[in-house]
Amino acid sequence: MKVPQNGAFIVTYALQAAVVAAALLFIVVSATMNALFLSSLGRSPIEIGLLAAVSLAADLAKATLPVLVARAILLRAWGYAAVSALMLLFVVLQSLASGTGFIAMTRGAATSMHEARSEQLAQRRKELVDVEAEIAGLGAGQPVELIEADLATAKLDRRWTTSKSCTEVVSAAVRQYCGEVLRLYRLGRHEELHRRAVEERRQLAANIEALQVGGAERTSDHQVAAIAALFGVAREIPRVILTSSVAVTLELGSIFLVLLAAGPMLRGWREPGSEPPPEPIPAPLPPQADRSHWQRQRRGATFGAVTERIVDHGGK
Amino acid sequence: MVASDEEEERRRQERERSRLSFLERLYGSEFRTTSSGFTDGRSLKRTGRVVQLPLRVHPRIKAMLMAIIARDKVPSMVVLFEEMAQAYLEKNGDIDWAKLPSDEDLVRRIEHERDKRLADRSEREQDEPDDR
Numbered sequence: 032m033k034v035p036q037n038g039a040f041i042v043t044y045a046l047q048a049a050v051v052a053a054a055l056l057f058i059v060v061s062a063t064m065n066a067l068f069l070s071s072l073g074r075s076p077i078e079i080g081l082l083a084a085v086s087l088a089a090d091l092a093k094a095t096l097p098v099l100v101a102r103a104i105l106l107r108a109w110g111y112a113a114v115s116a117l118m119l120l121f122v123v124l125q126s127l128a129s130g131t132g133f134i135a136m137t138r139g140a141a142t143s144m145h146e147a148r149s150e151q152l153a154q155r156r157k158e159l160v161d162v163e164a165e166i167a168g169l170g171a172g173q174p175v176e177l178i179e180a181d182l183a184t185a186k187l188d189r190r191w192t193t194s195k196s197c198t199e200v201v202s203a204a205v206r207q208y209c210g211e212v213l214r215l216y217r218l219g220r221h222e223e224l225h226r227r228a229v230e231e232r233r234q235l236a237a238n239i240e241a242l243q244v245g246g247a248e249r250t251s252d253h254q255v256a257a258i259a260a261l262f263g264v265a266r267e268i269p270r271v272i273l274t275s276s277v278a279v280t281l282e283l284g285s286i287f288l289v290l291l292a293a294g295p296m297l298r299g300w301r302e303p304g305s306e307p308p309p310e311p312i313p314a315p316l317p318p319q320a321d322r323s324h325w326q327r328q329r330r331g332a333t334f335g336a337v338t339e340r341i342v343d344h345g346g347k
Numbered sequence: 348m349v350a351s352d353e354e355e356e357r358r359r360q361e362r363e364r365s366r367l368s369f370l371e372r373l374y375g376s377e378f379r380t381t382s383s384g385f386t387d388g389r390s391l392k393r394t395g396r397v398v399q400l401p402l403r404v405h406p407r408i409k410a411m412l413m414a415i416i417a418r419d420k421v422p423s424m425v426v427l428f429e430e431m432a433q434a435y436l437e438k439n440g441d442i443d444w445a446k447l448p449s450d451e452d453l454v455r456r457i458e459h460e461r462d463k464r465l466a467d468r469s470e471r472e473q474d475e476p477d478d479r
Binding site: 309311312314317319324329 | 394419426429433445
C-alpha cells in the first residue's frame with residue numbers, strides 16, 4: 032500500500048496513537064476504579080479478590096465487545112451481534128454502577144469533609160459571639176492580684192479570727208466585716224470568670240483563623256455552586272449530574288474510543304492519499320498445443336473442436 | 348567512433364527486434380516463410396520451451412513419472428511437469444503475476460545473454476587465426 036505523504040502520515044498516525052492511548056487510559060482508570068469500588072464490598076480477602084477479578088473481566092469485555100458487535104453487524108451475523116450487544120449492555124450497566132458508586136464515594140467524601148469544616152467554623156463563630164457577650168456582661172474589674180491583696184489584708188483583722196473565718200456572726204460590726212470579706216471573694220470570683228472568658232475568646236479566635244486559612248470559609252463545591260447559580264436550581268441537581276457524567280464519560284469513553292480506533296480496520300477505510308493495493312492477478316501457465324491436445328483427449332473431446340492458438344504473447 | 352558504431356548497432360537490433368513476435372525473439376530467428384508464401388510449419392511448432400531445467404531425482408520418482416506417462420499417455424515429461432505445476436497452483440493458490448518478471452523482461456534477459464555470448468565467440472574466432 033502506498034504510504035501517504037510525510038505530513039499527512041505523521042498527523043494520521045499521531046491521531047491514531049492518541050486515540051489508542053486515550054482508550055487505554057480510560058480502560059485502565061475505569062478498571063481500577065471499578066475494581067476498587069467492587070472490592071470494597073467484599074468482607075474477606077477471597078471475596079475482595081473475586082469481586083476485583085469480576086470487575087477487571089467486565090472492563091476487559093467492555094473494551095472488546097464493541098468491536099465484536101460492530102464486526103457482527105457488518106457481517107450480518109445477527110444472532111452473534113444480539114448476544115454480544117446484550118452482554119455489552121450488562122457489562123456497561125455494571126461498570127456504570129460501579130463507576131458512579133466510586134465517584135459518588137470519593138466526591139461525597141471530599142464534599143462532606145469540606146462541609147464539616149464549614150459547620151465547625153460557623154459553630155466557633157457562634158461561640159465567640161457568646162463569649163464576647165459574656166465578657167461584655169461581666170465588665171472589666173480590678174485585677175485579681177489587687178483583690179487578693181485586699182482579701183489578705185482583711186484576714187489580718189481580728190474579726191476574722193473571732194468570727195472563725197466568718198462562720199459565726201455575733202455582732203453587727205462582725206456582720207459588716209464579713210459582708211466586706213464576702214464582697215472581696217465575689218470580686219475575685221468575678222475576675223477569675225472574666226479572665227477565663229478572655230482566654231476562651233483568644234482560643235476561639237485562633238481556632239477560627241486556622242479554619243479560615245484551611246479553606247473552611249470557601250464554598251464546599253465551587254463547581255456545583257456555580258452551575259446551580261447559573262441555572263437557578265438546587266445544588267443537589269448539578270451534584271448528581273456531575274457525579275453521573277464523570278462515570279458515564281469514563282465508562283462509555285473507552286467504548287467509543289475503541290470503536291474509533293478499530294473503525295478503519297473494521298470498515299476497511301483507507302487513509303487519505305493512500306492507494307489500495309492492486310488486486311492480485313493470477314499468472315497462468317503459458318498455453319501449449321501439446322498439453323491442450325492431450326487434455327482434450329483425456330476429456331474425450333472431439334478432434335479439432337478447439338483450435339489451440341499458437342503461442343505468441345508479447346508480454347503481459 | 349567504435350562506441351558510436353556499437354551504439355548504432357544496438358539501436359538497429361532493438362528496432363529489428365521490436366517488429367518480431369515473442370517467439371521469434373525467444374528463438375532468435377524469424378518464422379521461416381516457404382516458397383509457397385506460407386509460414387513454415389516447423390516454425391509454427393515452436394513452443395517457447397527454451398530454458399533448461401536440469402534436475403536429479405530418486406530412481407523411484409523417475410520410475411513413477413515414467414509409469415504416469417505410460418499410463419496416461421502424457422506426451423512428454425515437460426507436459427507432465429506443466430500439469431504438475433498447474434495442479435499445484437490450483438491446490439495451493441495462484442502466483443500473483445505482479446511478482447513475476449514480465450515476458451518482455453525474460454526475453455530481454457535471454458537476448459542480452461545470447462548477444463554477450465555471440466560477441467565473445469566472435470572475439471575468440473577473430474583471435475584464433477592469429478594464434479595459429
